[in-house]
């Protein structure tokens with residue numbers, strides 16, 4: 001039997017964490033994601049000596065750029081968005097000499113035949129030995145033609161030499177996700193497939209696993225005996241910006257945020273301890289907990305609220321209503337805010353509601369997971385002060401100001417027994433004093449190393465869709481009357497507070 005520790009290949013990868021020689025082909029390389037995230041992340045990896053000298057990038061897009069022009073654009077992107085900026089010219093020269101541009105049409109089979117020739121030629125020039133990764137950084141409508149064309153051009157390779165990275169969104173609903181999984185699996189083996197959810201690349205999200213499973217004191221209370229409820233919040237101050245066509249088409253916050261990022265946070269918070277920190281054992285546990293998760297409902301009433309922002313103020317600046325944002329189609333019913341209550345029906349979480357909320361144009365940019373514990377069983381202190389006893393709350397802050405805090409009650413230093421809630425706080429920035437790597441750095445490196453732990457498996461993405469499908473069907477088949485409105489700069493529609501019961505409240509952040 002092979003274990004994580006006895007597998008020398010894996011051990012070597014974890015220790016060295018340097019990719020083998022390889023050509024990374026990015027489809028959609030003239031787009032926003034490549035300049036803003038992918039190229040800066042690759043440059044940081046190169047600067048940290050995580051990439052071998054032979055590492056090569058081929059940018060594939062339609063516009064007639066030369067390699068020189070592509071390199072210039074990428075330099076602009078890296079200068080603007082990389083954590084450490086460009087640094088020494090020599091570092092940049094070393095990196096850029098492995099970058100090439102390939103002009104092609106994603107829907108034209110001939111482009112892929114030519115791409116195969118080009119990659120073979122580069123293997124000879126750069127020493128990349130037939131190792132390939134393909135990154136689908138395009139509109140999702142292109143995922144199917146790209147995958148099929150790669151297969152027909154003989155570019156699917158095998159588990160040892162070829163990988164494919166697929167950006168979000170993976171499907172529009174359960175049926176389309178299953179269809180896309182079918183397309184992928186006709187051409188690639190699951191071990192070659194890296195479905196990306198950049199939330200999983202965030203340091204604090206990964207720290208959730210370390211926090212839970214590298215400390216003995218939390219796991220015994222991580223269940224329905226001690227936890228009253230869980231709140232997961234992903235709040236943004238930005239509006240839809242220029243993404244309206246994509247956001248409207250995708251169906252707003254439910255598909256853009258809940259099905260992927262929030263479901264991932266829920267799964268990591270609630271899953272059982274995996275037997276090993278390995279891709280399939282971790283993902284098995286996530287799938288199990290997602291399969292036990294369902295939207296709360298009472299008869300025909302779903303415990304979910306959707307809203308859209310009207311005009312308002314954020315940080316002292318007036319901001320327009322969703323309907324007045326650029327490129328929003330008139331009368332768009334798109335929800336920019338979702339709040340919903342979920343149950344996890346298993347031994348650990350029976351009776352513990354999980355409240356999830358996410359929205360645009362909220363007063364603060366903040367992502368966090370908060371576990372609120374049960375009240376003390378017996379009121380020991382005199383009623384005037386014991387009335388103020390607040391339950392303990394453990395907060396895992398994902399962004400900004402990454403860290404963990406525990407709220408507990410403390411006696412105030414006065415002559416009577418009066419108390420106040422105080423926080424015990426751990427802050428990443430203060431403790432480690434190093435810049436946190438960008439999510440894409442970690443994820444790209446993992447992919448290049450062949451580690452799938454932080455990528456979503458086929459059954460996992462389907463399990464997450466299955467959880468949100470009842471809301472999608474309910475809202476898309478019903479009338480739009482339950483779309484509520486909230487003022488930009490507020491904490492969302494008032495209806496969201498009605499999801500809370502038994503004296504619970506959304507956290508004030």
Ligand SMILES: NC(=O)c1ccc[n+]([C@@H]2O[C@H](COP(=O)([O-])OP(=O)(O)OC[C@H]3O[C@@H](n4cnc5c(N)ncnc54)[C@H](OP(=O)(O)O)[C@@H]3O)[C@@H](O)[C@H]2O)c1
Pocket residue numbers: 027028029030031032033034036060061062063104105106107136137138139140167168169
């Ligand atoms: N932007 C982000 O921050 C972000 C964040 C998370 C996830 N994502 C996901 O990442 C993916 C890419 O996003 P993006 O913002 O980079 O998209 P984008 O800016 O719209 O870029 C699309 C790219 O596709 C290329 N393209 C379109 N049709 C083509 C065709 N027929 N043949 C060849 N190339 C074609 C375009 O090249 P030409 O213009 O040269 O034709 C362009 O390079 C999407 O799936 C998105 O959901 C993006």
